[in-house]
Amino acid sequence: MVEWYGLPWSQHFWHWPTLFHFAFVALAGGAAFVTMIATLRDHPRKRTYALITIGLIVLDLATLWAESPARWRFTHVWLFLAFTPTSPIWVGAWGLITSLVASFFVWIDRGPRMLWGALLVVGSSLALMYPGMALAVNTNRPIWSMMLIALFPLTGMVTVIAIAMLFKQAWANPFIVPLSLASAILGVVYLWGLATGIPEAQQGFAYLWSHGGPLFLVGLALLVAPAFLRRTPLLAALVPFVGATVVRSLIVEIGQHQFFGF
Amino acid sequence: MTRYAMAIDLAACVGCSACSVACTMENDVPVGNHRLWIRNTEIGTFPNLTVEFRPEQCLHCENPPCVPVCPTGCCFVTDEGIVDIDSKKCIACGACIAACPYDARSMHPDGYVTKCDFCKHRLEEGKLPACVETCPTLCRSFGDLDDPNSAVSVAIRTADRVDVLRPEQGTGPNLYYLNAPASFGLTTTVGQVGTEEGAH
Numbered sequence: 191m192v193e194w195y196g197l198p199w200s201q202h203f204w205h206w207p208t209l210f211h212f213a214f215v216a217l218a219g220g221a222a223f224v225t226m227i228a229t230l231r232d233h234p235r236k237r238t239y240a241l242i243t244i245g246l247i248v249l250d251l252a253t254l255w256a257e258s259p260a261r262w263r264f265t266h267v268w269l270f271l272a273f274t275p276t277s278p279i280w281v282g283a284w285g286l287i288t289s290l291v292a293s294f295f296v297w298i299d300r301g302p303r304m305l306w307g308a309l310l311v312v313g314s315s316l317a318l319m320y321p322g323m324a325l326a327v328n329t330n331r332p333i334w335s336m337m338l339i340a341l342f343p344l345t346g347m348v349t350v351i352a353i354a355m356l357f358k359q360a361w362a363n364p365f366i367v368p369l370s371l372a373s374a375i376l377g378v379v380y381l382w383g384l385a386t387g388i389p390e391a392q393q394g395f396a397y398l399w400s401h402g403g404p405l406f407l408v409g410l411a412l413l414v415a416p417a418f419l420r421r422t423p424l425l426a427a428l429v430p431f432v433g434a435t436v437v438r439s440l441i442v443e444i445g446q447h448q449f450f451g452f
Numbered sequence: 453m454t455r456y457a458m459a460i461d462l463a464a465c466v467g468c469s470a471c472s473v474a475c476t477m478e479n480d481v482p483v484g485n486h487r488l489w490i491r492n493t494e495i496g497t498f499p500n501l502t503v504e505f506r507p508e509q510c511l512h513c514e515n516p517p518c519v520p521v522c523p524t525g526c527c528f529v530t531d532e533g534i535v536d537i538d539s540k541k542c543i544a545c546g547a548c549i550a551a552c553p554y555d556a557r558s559m560h561p562d563g564y565v566t567k568c569d570f571c572k573h574r575l576e577e578g579k580l581p582a583c584v585e586t587c588p589t590l591c592r593s594f595g596d597l598d599d600p601n602s603a604v605s606v607a608i609r610t611a612d613r614v615d616v617l618r619p620e621q622g623t624g625p626n627l628y629y630l631n632a633p634a635s636f637g638l639t640t641t642v643g644q645v646g647t648e649e650g651a652h
Contacts (some may be wrong), residue, residue: 199557258545
């Protein structure tokens with residue numbers, strides 16, 4: 191039996207707005223990725239995609255602001271005055287701001303297009319990768335394994351391709367099945383890695399399973415579903431979007447637990 | 453160069469919590485936050501039974517995982533080895549809380565992260581940390597690890613047994629636990645998942 195006088199900070203440190211942030215940053219990074227391709231290929235809709243990217247980044251930053259306990263302290267300027275490349279959040283902040291600036295110039299159609307495209311290559315890559323990195327660096331929390339560095343960008347792309355399909359962008363249709371299937375496979379490998387890993391990873395698996403395992407499996411099943419929904423593009427978009435969001439949210443929410451505290 | 457460290461003799465600690473109270477008062481720790489807490493763990497089964505009173509706080513690691521993940525550089529290590537926070541630069545992103553293997557950091561209601569800083573304001577005045585000064589059983593030793601005659605160096609050198617928490621994390625804590633209940637060892641903390649009895 192364990193009793194306490196005072197308590198360690200074992201409670202969740204990220205709350206529901208953070209789950210929205212993890213959804214919006216996937217969309218923002220993915221939209222920046224699409225804008226990058228459209229810009230480099232001089233696609234006629236590149237300005238539209240750039241405007242959507244700007245909107246999603248602003249929405250994402252607004253969500254972060256809403257979540258922040260330092261909402262009115264304006265210390266966030268230090269994100270851009272400090273040089274801390276070992277911090278995934280710093281990397282993500284620069285990825286988003288780079289994407290925002292480049293998308294703005296693509297939208298107003300000014301300046302060297304290839305430069306904005308190149309900046310979007312960097313910015314969108316960082317924005318897509320940073321959420322998984324921000325979790326995976328915490329080796330003390332076994333549910334946040336290194337697999338997330340691959341799983342989060344992939345599921346992020348699933349969500350943005352799904353949104354593109356919902357807006358009837360025909361070019362997106364061929365991508366949804368391979369991306370969502372790859373995400374589902376990575377999700378299974380991720381679970382397998384936890385279940386057969388070191389003892390703490392196995393504990394992480396047990397904790398994940400007991401706190402949301404069936405829902406996680408539903409999320410993976412929804413990621414597989416587009417392979418069987420080719421004739422109904424609306425469902426083939428909506429279903430994996432929900433699946434990817436469920437999988438990401440469960441990992442973020444449940445993974446905050448570490449077994450040292452309670 | 454000074455390298456501050458602390459040692460806690462678990463054989464002497466009686467779990468009175470005076471250190472936690474002193475810390476709270478000295479540092480004006482708000483309700484709901486704790487810089488220092490006591491974990492009381494029953495170990496073993498009758499008749500081989502004992503209780504370990506283990507005070508826990510920031511361990512001021514040599515290799516603190518909380519520092520490199522900080523996006524604004526507000527988390528840093530002082531020249532004396534204190535893992536410190538510049539609250540004016542903190543954006544309360546929670547990255548350091550996530551990275552700490554010891555749950556030693558908490559969110560201050562005013563929107564920044566807070567934790568034990570070895571009472572650095574007292575050290576500047578030549579005093580000991582409040583927890584060390586107040587301990588009625590003198591189980592806490594504090595001082596310069598590089599000085600072989602400092603209280604902490606002597607305590608570690610003369611202890612029968614020295615442990616740190618979660619050594620597998622490779623953090624190199626500068627808070628040492630001395631003389632843990634010998635026949636059982638320093639309690640590990642990975643136990644049953646999802647129960648409050650999971651600490652052993």
